[in-house]
Amino acid sequence: MTDVPTPRTIHDIETPAVIIDVDRADANIVRAQADADKHRLKLRPHIKTHKLPHFAKKQVAAGAVGITCQKIGEAEVMAEAGLSDIFLPYNILGRAKLDRLFALHGQVTLSVTADSLDTIAGLSATFTDTGHRLKVLVECDTGMGRCGVQTSTEALALARQIDGASGLSFGGLMTYPAPGLSRETDAWLIDARDLLKSAGLDCETISSGGTPDIWRAGDTKVATEYRPGTYIYLDRYQVAKGVGTNDDCALTVLSTVVSHPTPTRAILDAGSKALSSDTLGLPDFGELVGIPGALVTGLSEEHGNVTLSGEARLAIGQRVRVLPDHACVVSNLFDMVHLVSGETVVDILPVAARGRVT
Amino acid sequence: MTDVPTPRTIHDIETPAVIIDVDRADANIVRAQADADKHRLKLRPHIKTHKLPHFAKKQVAAGAVGITCQKIGEAEVMAEAGLSDIFLPYNILGRAKLDRLFALHGQVTLSVTADSLDTIAGLSATFTDTGHRLKVLVECDTGMGRCGVQTSTEALALARQIDGASGLSFGGLMTYPAPGLSRETDAWLIDARDLLKSAGLDCETISSGGTPDIWRAGDTKVATEYRPGTYIYLDRYQVAKGVGTNDDCALTVLSTVVSHPTPTRAILDAGSKALSSDTLGLPDFGELVGIPGALVTGLSEEHGNVTLSGEARLAIGQRVRVLPDHACVVSNLFDMVHLVSGETVVDILPVAARGRVT
Numbered sequence: 001m002t003d004v005p006t007p008r009t010i011h012d013i014e015t016p017a018v019i020i021d022v023d024r025a026d027a028n029i030v031r032a033q034a035d036a037d038k039h040r041l042k043l044r045p046h047i048k049t050h051k052l053p054h055f056a057k058k059q060v061a062a063g064a065v066g067i068t069c070q071k072i073g074e075a076e077v078m079a080e081a082g083l084s085d086i087f088l089p090y091n092i093l094g095r096a097k098l099d100r101l102f103a104l105h106g107q108v109t110l111s112v113t114a115d116s117l118d119t120i121a122g123l124s125a126t127f128t129d130t131g132h133r134l135k136v137l138v139e140c141d142t143g144m145g146r147c148g149v150q151t152s153t154e155a156l157a158l159a160r161q162i163d164g165a166s167g168l169s170f171g172g173l174m175t176y177p178a179p180g181l182s183r184e185t186d187a188w189l190i191d192a193r194d195l196l197k198s199a200g201l202d203c204e205t206i207s208s209g210g211t212p213d214i215w216r217a218g219d220t221k222v223a224t225e226y227r228p229g230t231y232i233y234l235d236r237y238q239v240a241k242g243v244g245t246n247d248d249c250a251l252t253v254l255s256t257v258v259s260h261p262t263p264t265r266a267i268l269d270a271g272s273k274a275l276s277s278d279t280l281g282l283p284d285f286g287e288l289v290g291i292p293g294a295l296v297t298g299l300s301e302e303h304g305n306v307t308l309s310g311e312a313r314l315a316i317g318q319r320v321r322v323l324p325d326h327a328c329v330v331s332n333l334f335d336m337v338h339l340v341s342g343e344t345v346v347d348i349l350p351v352a353a354r355g356r357v358t
Numbered sequence: 359m360t361d362v363p364t365p366r367t368i369h370d371i372e373t374p375a376v377i378i379d380v381d382r383a384d385a386n387i388v389r390a391q392a393d394a395d396k397h398r399l400k401l402r403p404h405i406k407t408h409k410l411p412h413f414a415k416k417q418v419a420a421g422a423v424g425i426t427c428q429k430i431g432e433a434e435v436m437a438e439a440g441l442s443d444i445f446l447p448y449n450i451l452g453r454a455k456l457d458r459l460f461a462l463h464g465q466v467t468l469s470v471t472a473d474s475l476d477t478i479a480g481l482s483a484t485f486t487d488t489g490h491r492l493k494v495l496v497e498c499d500t501g502m503g504r505c506g507v508q509t510s511t512e513a514l515a516l517a518r519q520i521d522g523a524s525g526l527s528f529g530g531l532m533t534y535p536a537p538g539l540s541r542e543t544d545a546w547l548i549d550a551r552d553l554l555k556s557a558g559l560d561c562e563t564i565s566s567g568g569t570p571d572i573w574r575a576g577d578t579k580v581a582t583e584y585r586p587g588t589y590i591y592l593d594r595y596q597v598a599k600g601v602g603t604n605d606d607c608a609l610t611v612l613s614t615v616v617s618h619p620t621p622t623r624a625i626l627d628a629g630s631k632a633l634s635s636d637t638l639g640l641p642d643f644g645e646l647v648g649i650p651g652a653l654v655t656g657l658s659e660e661h662g663n664v665t666l667s668g669e670a671r672l673a674i675g676q677r678v679r680v681l682p683d684h685a686c687v688v689s690n691l692f693d694m695v696h697l698v699s700g701e702t703v704v705d706i707l708p709v710a711a712r713g714r715v716t
Binding site: 014015016017048070071090091093094096097115116118119139141145146147148149150256258259260261262265267270272273274276277278279298300301302303305316317328329332333334335355357358 | 372373374375406428429448449451452454455473474476477497499503504505506507508614616617618619620623625628630631632634635636637656658659660661663674675686687690691692693713715716
């Protein structure tokens with residue numbers, strides 16, 4: 001392998017590559033924090049989108065109360081990098097993971113979730129120190145159809161179990177709401193909060209989240225905390241949901257046109273290994289920035305098929321930037337990202353929490 | 359992070375994890391090689407599926423003429439590991455990549471493809487040594503609708519250009535056929551081969567490929583070489599295409615049930631970050647091995663939603679093996695894979711060519 005000089009501008013970067021516009025990312029951090037502050041809602045950004053201590057620290061410096069991670073491996077990377085308040089909204093099960101969780105609890109202010117007696121049993125057998133309790137929130141399925149208890153009665157039963165365990169403390173309720181369901185989510189959580197209160201169990205934290213509804217988050221009558229992830233980069237899906245415009249999107253995939261077999265078909269060197277197959281329901285896989293009518297309509301692993309319509313033109317060798325449908329999964333596919341300001345490369349960062357599946 | 363002991367059996371492995379059944383992988387290698395030998399077809403396996411020197415060497419030891427890689431970065435890893443004959447069916451463009459290609463050409467027996475004058479211009483400007491020519495095949499679009507020239511006349515024009523360049527040699531034709539189109543593919547290639555022959559250009563190699571049609575590969579009247587990738591592991595898509603049965607599939611994702619919110623919904627710790635969102639057109643994302651009626655019907659990044667029907671039952675904490683729709687993209691999501699024979703872990707390998715996007 002030949003030595004490759006460090007790129008100074010976007011034109012020097014080998015493709016495909018992830019480009020992060022730091023000015024946009026910074027503006028997105030500031031905008032969301034200001035909105036949360038205005039509504040007296042704590043912000044606890046989910047690091048799944050960037051997987052970088054660099055941006056996690058910026059989010060905390062801007063006013064976030066801490067961060068959210070989805071796997072212990074991610075939390076370990078963030079703790080190692082100096083992040084000190086981590087929420088892990090996941091059912092942690094099994095000896096190996098409980099041991100790792102225990103170690104992490106010794107390093108940072110940690111909280112987790114549970115939605116079953118099985119999870120609570122594992123946690124209470126592992127955490128027994130009444131002087132250093134692990135905070136556990138009950139996960140509630142308020143319409144997303146993923147994890148979470150189905151009724152406030154179930155929430156109460158689990159909260160009592162947590163409250164009764166010597167090394168655990170009941171921290172409140174957590175949900176990941178289905179996009180657009182904020183009113184139903186609120187109603188669900190209010191009902192559960194009130195039932196628990198009548199049983200003598202206060203919810204210190206009621207944590208909701210999700211970028212699609214971030215600008216409606218302040219309407220909540222019950223949540224105390226919000227956990228958006230994608231807001232820092234945004235993507236085509238979030239633009240389709242009205243969260244921002246293309247000009248707010250910080251992550252693009254720099255790519256080269258490697259083939260142009262027909263007048264309306266061009267092929268990029270970015271396929272599903274760069275953009276992922278995640279469309280989040282959009283009809284195509286991405287669009288070419290600044291080239292209206294150039295859409296990524298097909299992907300194989302190492303090729304992206306672009307369909308050209310209207311005035312859109314491309315040439316073999318041309319370098320383009322693709323705005324993907326889903327930014328978070330793109331971060332997980334690259335070992336490093338290029339931070340740029342305008343066309344200047346300001347840093348190249350390893351995606352430290354990439355691929356932390358356990 | 360606590361020290362984790364090396365797993366001795368499948369029961370010791372932290373989830374999610376990729377499990378490769380080496381006995382099945384070995385049998386798949388042997389079966390495909392025997393079939394190719396029987397039909398006097400050269401086999402040149404695509405390493406995209408496993409991304410491991412370990413299996414690339416086994417494929418060559420079994421009789422493959424060499425390997426296929428899709429990106430220079432993959433080829434660099436394989437060359438470094440001692441693989442000596444590499445076909446890179448990709449349009450290589452741009453100074454940085456051409457320099458890397460040049461370096462690689464000094465290390466191994468290398469061949470590439472081109473489907474445009476632009477690609478050939480870059481190659482002929484880089485490779486000028488008449489004593490050590492780079493072999494270039496013309497890529498043909500025989501129905502897949504990706505890269506490739508559209509007509510045999512175009513193929514002839516490019517072949518002449520390659521043949522006329524001092525440091526290049528014309529190597530023949532290459533296609534990636536659309537699954538099931540073998541007869542049309544053959545007709546296309548015969549037409550092009552004959553046109554080139556009449557112009558004095560012989561095709562040393564006519565390379566086709568793709569696991570879906572692997573057992574029909576021997577029917578070709580024109581191809582000299584076949585480049586299957588997925589055949590070594592197989593997956594649900596290939597089973598749906600009739601290439602093998604579930605019992606031939608070597609790659610599964612070991613996962614734990616972390617939540618069971620309703621009687622028919624269970625949640626795994628393997629989401630799109632472990633299984634990918636690639637369904638290749640199948641209606642769901644995977645099935646649970648040995649548990650009929652347990653299908654992965656939804657994915658978010660770190661959770662897999664299993665829908666249970668009929669007699670299918672799961673319990674929180676239960677460990678299951680998921681057969682994914684598409685094996686190749688799973689390999690790209692994990693830093694390491696566990697090789698097992700039965701339930702015994704025989705090795706843990708880093709996925710050396712994972713994430714080599716450039």
